[in-house]
Amino acid sequence: MLILTTEGKQFDGLEEQSILDAALKSDLVFEYSCKNGQCGVCKTTLLTGKVVELQAQLALTDQERREDKILTCCCAAATDLEIDSVDLSALHGIEIKTLPARVSHVAYLSDNIVEVRLRLPPTANFQFIEGQYADVIWNSIRRSYSIASISSEKEITLLIKRFENGQMSDYWFNKIQANDLLRIEGPKGTFFLRDAHQPLVFLATGTGIAPIKSILQSLEQDANYQQGNPITVYWGNRFPEEFVWQADFHKLKVDFCNVLSRPVADWAGETGYVQDIALTRLSSLGNTVVYACGSNAMIQSAKQQFIASGLPENRFHSDAFVQSF
Numbered sequence: 264m265l266i267l268t269t270e271g272k273q274f275d276g277l278e279e280q281s282i283l284d285a286a287l288k289s290d291l292v293f294e295y296s297c298k299n300g301q302c303g304v305c306k307t308t309l310l311t312g313k314v315v316e317l318q319a320q321l322a323l324t325d326q327e328r329r330e331d332k333i334l335t336c337c338c339a340a341a342t343d344l345e346i347d348s349v350d351l352s353a354l355h356g357i358e359i360k361t362l363p364a365r366v367s368h369v370a371y372l373s374d375n376i377v378e379v380r381l382r383l384p385p386t387a388n389f390q391f392i393e394g395q396y397a398d399v400i401w402n403s404i405r406r407s408y409s410i411a412s413i414s415s416e417k418e419i420t421l422l423i424k425r426f427e428n429g430q431m432s433d434y435w436f437n438k439i440q441a442n443d444l445l446r447i448e449g450p451k452g453t454f455f456l457r458d459a460h461q462p463l464v465f466l467a468t469g470t471g472i473a474p475i476k477s478i479l480q481s482l483e484q485d486a487n488y489q490q491g492n493p494i495t496v497y498w499g500n501r502f503p504e505e506f507v508w509q510a511d512f513h514k515l516k517v518d519f520c521n522v523l524s525r526p527v528a529d530w531a532g533e534t535g536y537v538q539d540i541a542l543t544r545l546s547s548l549g550n551t552v553v554y555a556c557g558s559n560a561m562i563q564s565a566k567q568q569f570i571a572s573g574l575p576e577n578r579f580h581s582d583a584f585v586q587s588f
Protein backbone atom coordinates (compact mmCIF):
# COMPACT_ATOMS: atom_id res chain seq x y z
CA MET A 264 0.00 0.00 0.00
CA LEU A 265 1.24 3.46 -0.85
CA ILE A 266 0.87 6.23 1.74
CA LEU A 267 1.09 9.80 0.52
CA THR A 268 1.31 12.95 2.66
CA THR A 269 -0.03 16.38 1.73
CA GLU A 270 3.61 17.55 1.54
CA GLY A 271 4.12 15.09 -1.32
CA LYS A 272 6.21 12.53 0.63
CA GLN A 273 5.37 8.87 0.10
CA PHE A 274 6.20 5.55 1.72
CA ASP A 275 5.03 1.93 1.82
CA GLY A 276 2.50 0.74 4.39
CA LEU A 277 1.91 -2.84 5.48
CA GLU A 278 -1.40 -4.19 6.80
CA GLU A 279 0.12 -5.29 10.11
CA GLN A 280 2.27 -2.20 10.69
CA SER A 281 1.07 1.13 12.05
CA ILE A 282 1.30 4.07 9.68
CA LEU A 283 3.66 5.71 12.20
CA ASP A 284 6.02 2.71 12.28
CA ALA A 285 5.91 2.43 8.50
CA ALA A 286 6.87 6.11 8.24
CA LEU A 287 9.69 5.73 10.80
CA LYS A 288 10.99 2.73 8.88
CA SER A 289 11.12 4.90 5.78
CA ASP A 290 13.05 7.63 7.66
CA LEU A 291 10.06 9.95 7.89
CA VAL A 292 9.17 11.25 11.37
CA PHE A 293 5.60 12.29 12.15
CA GLU A 294 4.55 13.75 15.53
CA TYR A 295 4.24 11.03 18.19
CA SER A 296 4.70 10.37 21.86
CA CYS A 297 3.09 7.38 23.65
CA LYS A 298 2.62 5.05 20.62
CA ASN A 299 -0.33 3.39 22.36
CA GLY A 300 -3.36 5.49 21.50
CA GLN A 301 -3.62 7.48 24.71
CA CYS A 302 -1.98 10.87 24.16
CA GLY A 303 -3.38 11.95 20.77
CA VAL A 304 -0.11 13.58 19.63
CA CYS A 305 -0.03 11.48 16.43
CA LYS A 306 -3.55 12.56 15.39
CA THR A 307 -3.94 13.40 11.72
CA THR A 308 -6.63 13.58 9.03
CA LEU A 309 -7.25 10.68 6.68
CA LEU A 310 -7.85 12.42 3.35
CA THR A 311 -8.39 9.38 1.11
CA GLY A 312 -8.36 5.59 1.54
CA LYS A 313 -9.19 3.18 4.35
CA VAL A 314 -7.34 2.11 7.50
CA VAL A 315 -7.62 -0.80 9.94
CA GLU A 316 -7.35 -0.22 13.68
CA LEU A 317 -4.47 -2.24 15.20
CA GLN A 318 -5.07 -0.91 18.72
CA ALA A 319 -7.86 1.20 20.22
CA GLN A 320 -7.71 4.89 19.32
CA LEU A 321 -8.46 5.96 22.89
CA ALA A 322 -7.54 9.62 22.42
CA LEU A 323 -10.08 10.21 19.62
CA THR A 324 -13.47 11.75 20.37
CA ASP A 325 -16.60 10.66 18.45
CA GLN A 326 -16.60 14.06 16.75
CA GLU A 327 -12.99 13.57 15.61
CA ARG A 328 -13.84 10.12 14.23
CA ARG A 329 -16.65 11.69 12.22
CA GLU A 330 -14.13 14.25 10.91
CA ASP A 331 -11.88 11.40 9.59
CA LYS A 332 -9.21 11.92 12.23
CA ILE A 333 -6.98 8.91 12.87
CA LEU A 334 -4.09 8.10 15.22
CA THR A 335 -1.15 7.03 13.10
CA CYS A 336 0.27 4.91 15.96
CA CYS A 337 -2.93 2.81 16.05
CA CYS A 338 -3.90 2.39 12.39
CA ALA A 339 -2.47 0.51 9.43
CA ALA A 340 -3.20 1.13 5.77
CA ALA A 341 -5.92 -1.12 4.32
CA THR A 342 -5.73 0.63 0.93
CA ASP A 343 -3.52 3.31 -0.59
CA LEU A 344 -3.86 6.41 1.61
CA GLU A 345 -3.41 10.14 1.66
CA ILE A 346 -2.86 11.70 5.10
CA ASP A 347 -2.22 15.18 6.43
CA SER A 348 1.00 14.43 8.39
CA VAL A 349 4.10 16.60 8.40
CA ASP A 350 7.61 15.11 8.32
CA LEU A 351 9.81 16.57 11.09
CA SER A 352 13.11 16.94 9.30
CA ALA A 353 14.90 18.07 12.50
CA LEU A 354 14.81 14.44 13.60
CA HIS A 355 16.25 13.01 10.39
CA GLY A 356 19.46 11.14 11.03
CA ILE A 357 18.63 10.53 14.71
CA GLU A 358 18.84 6.77 14.88
CA ILE A 359 16.81 4.74 17.39
CA LYS A 360 19.24 2.31 19.05
CA THR A 361 18.98 -0.47 21.61
CA LEU A 362 21.93 -0.24 23.96
CA PRO A 363 23.18 -1.67 27.24
CA ALA A 364 23.17 0.94 30.02
CA ARG A 365 24.81 0.71 33.44
CA VAL A 366 23.40 2.47 36.48
CA SER A 367 26.15 4.90 37.49
CA HIS A 368 24.41 7.08 40.07
CA VAL A 369 21.17 6.97 42.09
CA ALA A 370 19.92 9.89 44.20
CA TYR A 371 16.58 9.95 46.02
CA LEU A 372 15.51 13.59 45.73
CA SER A 373 12.33 13.04 47.77
CA ASP A 374 10.41 10.01 49.09
CA ASN A 375 8.81 9.60 45.67
CA ILE A 376 11.33 10.96 43.18
CA VAL A 377 14.62 9.39 42.18
CA GLU A 378 17.31 10.68 39.84
CA VAL A 379 19.13 7.92 37.97
CA ARG A 380 22.17 8.34 35.77
CA LEU A 381 22.93 5.72 33.12
CA ARG A 382 26.29 5.12 31.50
CA LEU A 383 26.26 3.98 27.88
CA PRO A 384 29.08 2.15 26.09
CA PRO A 385 31.81 4.61 25.01
CA THR A 386 31.26 3.66 21.37
CA ALA A 387 27.45 3.99 21.55
CA ASN A 388 27.26 7.44 19.92
CA PHE A 389 23.75 7.90 21.35
CA GLN A 390 22.39 11.08 19.82
CA PHE A 391 19.12 12.76 20.78
CA ILE A 392 17.45 16.12 20.64
CA GLU A 393 16.73 17.59 24.06
CA GLY A 394 13.12 16.83 25.02
CA GLN A 395 13.08 13.26 23.67
CA TYR A 396 12.59 10.13 25.76
CA ALA A 397 13.98 6.59 25.86
CA ASP A 398 12.47 3.24 26.83
CA VAL A 399 14.22 1.50 29.72
CA ILE A 400 14.05 -2.30 29.75
CA TRP A 401 14.65 -4.30 32.93
CA ASN A 402 13.62 -7.93 33.47
CA SER A 403 11.39 -7.78 30.35
CA ILE A 404 9.55 -4.73 31.74
CA ARG A 405 9.67 -1.73 29.43
CA ARG A 406 8.83 1.85 30.49
CA SER A 407 9.38 5.23 28.84
CA TYR A 408 11.36 8.01 30.58
CA SER A 409 12.22 11.48 29.33
CA ILE A 410 15.90 12.33 29.21
CA ALA A 411 16.63 15.10 31.74
CA SER A 412 20.27 15.62 30.68
CA ILE A 413 21.60 17.24 27.51
CA SER A 414 23.12 15.52 24.51
CA SER A 415 26.66 16.77 25.12
CA GLU A 416 26.79 14.99 28.51
CA LYS A 417 28.44 11.57 28.66
CA GLU A 418 25.69 9.94 30.73
CA ILE A 419 21.92 10.21 30.49
CA THR A 420 19.88 11.30 33.49
CA LEU A 421 16.29 10.31 34.26
CA LEU A 422 13.91 11.78 36.83
CA ILE A 423 11.50 9.10 37.98
CA LYS A 424 8.36 9.27 40.08
CA ARG A 425 7.23 6.36 42.25
CA PHE A 426 3.88 4.76 41.38
CA GLU A 427 2.12 2.76 44.07
CA ASN A 428 2.53 -0.95 43.21
CA GLY A 429 4.35 -0.02 40.00
CA GLN A 430 6.53 -2.77 38.55
CA MET A 431 9.36 -0.46 37.49
CA SER A 432 8.83 1.70 40.59
CA ASP A 433 9.62 -1.40 42.64
CA TYR A 434 12.92 -1.65 40.80
CA TRP A 435 13.80 2.07 41.01
CA PHE A 436 12.85 2.47 44.68
CA ASN A 437 13.61 -0.96 46.22
CA LYS A 438 15.99 -2.99 44.10
CA ILE A 439 18.31 -0.76 42.09
CA GLN A 440 22.05 -1.08 42.69
CA ALA A 441 24.95 0.90 41.28
CA ASN A 442 26.37 -0.86 38.21
CA ASP A 443 23.13 -2.73 37.41
CA LEU A 444 22.86 -3.52 33.73
CA LEU A 445 19.72 -2.30 31.94
CA ARG A 446 18.86 -1.78 28.29
CA ILE A 447 17.61 1.40 26.71
CA GLU A 448 15.87 1.90 23.38
CA GLY A 449 15.77 5.38 21.97
CA PRO A 450 15.72 8.24 21.52
CA LYS A 451 12.00 8.48 20.84
CA GLY A 452 9.23 11.03 20.61
CA THR A 453 8.89 14.40 18.95
CA PHE A 454 8.82 16.67 22.02
CA PHE A 455 11.66 19.08 21.23
CA LEU A 456 12.00 22.83 20.85
CA ARG A 457 10.86 23.81 17.34
CA ASP A 458 12.01 27.45 17.42
CA ALA A 459 13.84 29.10 20.31
CA HIS A 460 13.15 32.61 18.99
CA GLN A 461 9.55 32.91 20.13
CA PRO A 462 7.92 33.56 23.51
CA LEU A 463 7.96 30.16 25.21
CA VAL A 464 5.60 28.82 27.86
CA PHE A 465 6.46 25.48 29.45
CA LEU A 466 3.88 23.63 31.51
CA ALA A 467 4.97 20.66 33.64
CA THR A 468 3.47 18.45 36.28
CA GLY A 469 5.66 16.26 38.50
CA THR A 470 8.60 14.65 36.73
CA GLY A 471 7.25 16.20 33.51
CA ILE A 472 9.89 18.84 34.29
CA ALA A 473 12.58 16.38 33.06
CA PRO A 474 12.53 17.15 29.30
CA ILE A 475 11.97 20.86 30.01
CA LYS A 476 15.09 20.90 32.20
CA SER A 477 16.96 19.30 29.29
CA ILE A 478 15.62 21.80 26.73
CA LEU A 479 16.42 24.81 28.92
CA GLN A 480 19.89 23.56 29.81
CA SER A 481 20.68 23.06 26.12
CA LEU A 482 19.66 26.68 25.44
CA GLU A 483 21.78 27.86 28.38
CA GLN A 484 24.82 26.08 26.88
CA ASP A 485 24.19 27.11 23.29
CA ALA A 486 26.79 29.80 22.53
CA ASN A 487 24.84 30.84 19.42
CA TYR A 488 21.55 31.42 21.24
CA GLN A 489 20.61 34.98 22.15
CA GLN A 490 17.38 35.17 24.11
CA GLY A 491 15.06 37.77 22.64
CA ASN A 492 11.74 36.62 24.07
CA PRO A 493 10.34 35.67 27.47
CA ILE A 494 10.55 32.08 28.71
CA THR A 495 8.17 31.04 31.48
CA VAL A 496 7.93 27.71 33.26
CA TYR A 497 4.82 26.74 35.21
CA TRP A 498 5.62 23.64 37.26
CA GLY A 499 2.91 21.92 39.28
CA ASN A 500 3.29 19.43 42.12
CA ARG A 501 1.16 18.08 44.93
CA PHE A 502 3.71 18.63 47.72
CA PRO A 503 6.39 21.33 48.27
CA GLU A 504 9.15 18.70 48.58
CA GLU A 505 8.45 17.59 45.00
CA PHE A 506 10.07 20.75 43.56
CA VAL A 507 13.35 18.88 43.30
CA TRP A 508 15.02 21.04 40.67
CA GLN A 509 16.23 24.58 41.22
CA ALA A 510 17.48 26.13 37.98
CA ASP A 511 20.78 27.96 38.11
CA PHE A 512 21.09 29.78 34.80
CA HIS A 513 23.64 32.51 34.10
CA LYS A 514 22.63 33.40 30.57
CA LEU A 515 18.98 32.40 30.32
CA LYS A 516 16.30 34.53 31.90
CA VAL A 517 13.50 32.20 32.88
CA ASP A 518 10.48 33.15 34.95
CA PHE A 519 9.66 30.12 37.13
CA CYS A 520 6.23 29.78 38.67
CA ASN A 521 5.92 26.84 41.06
CA VAL A 522 2.32 25.81 41.59
CA LEU A 523 0.95 23.52 44.31
CA SER A 524 -2.27 21.76 43.41
CA ARG A 525 -3.63 22.14 46.96
CA PRO A 526 -2.85 24.88 49.47
CA VAL A 527 -0.59 24.01 52.43
CA ALA A 528 0.66 26.12 55.33
CA ASP A 529 3.71 28.35 54.63
CA TRP A 530 3.39 28.06 50.84
CA ALA A 531 4.05 31.47 49.32
CA GLY A 532 3.69 30.38 45.65
CA GLU A 533 0.62 29.83 43.50
CA THR A 534 -1.95 27.12 44.12
CA GLY A 535 -4.22 25.47 41.56
CA TYR A 536 -3.54 24.02 38.13
CA VAL A 537 -0.59 25.14 35.99
CA GLN A 538 -2.72 25.66 32.90
CA ASP A 539 -5.19 27.91 34.77
CA ILE A 540 -2.41 29.97 36.35
CA ALA A 541 -0.58 30.32 33.02
CA LEU A 542 -3.69 31.54 31.23
CA THR A 543 -4.54 33.99 34.01
CA ARG A 544 -1.03 35.45 33.95
CA LEU A 545 -0.61 35.72 30.17
CA SER A 546 -1.94 39.10 29.07
CA SER A 547 -1.89 38.09 25.39
CA LEU A 548 -0.85 34.97 23.52
CA GLY A 549 0.88 36.80 20.66
CA ASN A 550 3.37 34.37 19.07
CA THR A 551 3.58 32.21 22.19
CA VAL A 552 4.39 28.54 21.73
CA VAL A 553 3.37 26.16 24.53
CA TYR A 554 5.24 22.98 25.50
CA ALA A 555 3.42 20.81 28.04
CA CYS A 556 4.73 17.67 29.70
CA GLY A 557 3.49 15.42 32.49
CA SER A 558 0.04 14.11 33.33
CA ASN A 559 -2.37 13.50 30.47
CA ALA A 560 -5.15 15.25 32.41
CA MET A 561 -3.12 18.48 32.59
CA ILE A 562 -2.12 18.26 28.93
CA GLN A 563 -5.64 17.66 27.61
CA SER A 564 -7.08 20.44 29.77
CA ALA A 565 -4.25 22.85 28.86
CA LYS A 566 -4.58 22.12 25.15
CA GLN A 567 -8.32 22.65 25.17
CA GLN A 568 -8.08 25.88 27.20
CA PHE A 569 -5.19 27.40 25.23
CA ILE A 570 -6.87 26.62 21.91
CA ALA A 571 -10.14 28.11 23.20
CA SER A 572 -8.12 31.23 24.11
CA GLY A 573 -6.86 31.55 20.52
CA LEU A 574 -3.64 29.50 20.42
CA PRO A 575 -3.33 27.74 17.03
CA GLU A 576 -3.18 23.95 17.53
CA ASN A 577 0.25 23.76 15.84
CA ARG A 578 1.70 25.97 18.59
CA PHE A 579 0.91 23.45 21.32
CA HIS A 580 3.41 20.60 21.76
CA SER A 581 3.10 17.91 24.40
CA ASP A 582 4.48 14.72 25.87
CA ALA A 583 2.00 12.88 28.07
CA PHE A 584 3.38 10.51 30.71
CA VAL A 585 0.70 7.90 30.10
CA GLN A 586 0.79 4.37 31.38
CA SER A 587 2.52 1.62 29.36
CA PHE A 588 0.45 -1.38 28.31
Ligand SMILES: Cc1cc2nc3c(=O)[nH]c(=O)nc-3n(C[C@H](O)[C@H](O)[C@H](O)COP(=O)(O)OP(=O)(O)OC[C@H]3O[C@@H](n4cnc5c(N)ncnc54)[C@H](O)[C@@H]3O)c2cc1C
Nearest residue numbers: 406407408409422423424426429430431432470584585586
Ligand atom coordinates in the same frame (compact mmCIF):
# COMPACT_ATOMS: atom_id res chain seq x y z
C1 LIG B 1 6.63 9.27 26.58
C2 LIG B 1 6.65 8.99 28.07
C3 LIG B 1 7.63 9.56 28.86
C4 LIG B 1 7.65 9.32 30.24
N1 LIG B 1 8.62 9.91 30.99
C5 LIG B 1 8.61 9.75 32.33
C6 LIG B 1 9.59 10.40 33.14
O1 LIG B 1 10.48 11.11 32.65
N2 LIG B 1 9.52 10.24 34.48
C7 LIG B 1 8.54 9.46 35.06
O2 LIG B 1 8.52 9.38 36.31
N3 LIG B 1 7.62 8.81 34.31
C8 LIG B 1 7.64 8.92 32.97
N4 LIG B 1 6.71 8.26 32.21
C9 LIG B 1 5.81 7.29 32.87
C10 LIG B 1 6.51 5.92 32.99
O3 LIG B 1 6.77 5.40 31.69
C11 LIG B 1 5.66 4.86 33.75
O4 LIG B 1 4.34 4.91 33.28
C12 LIG B 1 5.64 5.10 35.24
O5 LIG B 1 6.97 5.21 35.72
C13 LIG B 1 4.94 3.96 35.99
O6 LIG B 1 5.59 2.74 35.73
P1 LIG B 1 5.57 1.57 36.81
O7 LIG B 1 6.11 0.35 36.16
O8 LIG B 1 6.20 2.02 38.08
O9 LIG B 1 4.01 1.37 37.12
P2 LIG B 1 3.03 0.27 36.45
O10 LIG B 1 3.40 -1.10 36.91
O11 LIG B 1 2.99 0.51 34.98
O12 LIG B 1 1.63 0.69 37.06
C14 LIG B 1 1.37 0.72 38.49
C15 LIG B 1 0.09 1.49 38.80
O13 LIG B 1 0.23 2.86 38.46
C16 LIG B 1 -0.71 3.24 37.46
N5 LIG B 1 0.08 4.00 36.44
C17 LIG B 1 1.20 3.57 35.83
N6 LIG B 1 1.71 4.50 35.01
C18 LIG B 1 0.90 5.56 35.10
C19 LIG B 1 0.92 6.84 34.51
N7 LIG B 1 1.92 7.21 33.69
N8 LIG B 1 -0.08 7.69 34.85
C20 LIG B 1 -1.04 7.33 35.72
N9 LIG B 1 -1.11 6.11 36.32
C21 LIG B 1 -0.16 5.24 36.02
C22 LIG B 1 -1.24 1.94 36.87
O14 LIG B 1 -2.58 2.07 36.49
C23 LIG B 1 -1.11 0.99 38.02
O15 LIG B 1 -2.23 1.09 38.87
C24 LIG B 1 6.67 8.48 30.83
C25 LIG B 1 5.70 7.88 30.02
C26 LIG B 1 5.68 8.13 28.66
C27 LIG B 1 4.63 7.49 27.80
Ligand code: FES
Nearest residue numbers: 296298300303336
Ligand atom coordinates in the same frame (compact mmCIF):
# COMPACT_ATOMS: atom_id res chain seq x y z
S1 FES C 1 -1.79 8.38 20.63
FE1 FES C 1 -0.37 7.96 19.04
S2 FES C 1 1.49 8.61 19.86
FE2 FES C 1 0.13 8.83 21.54
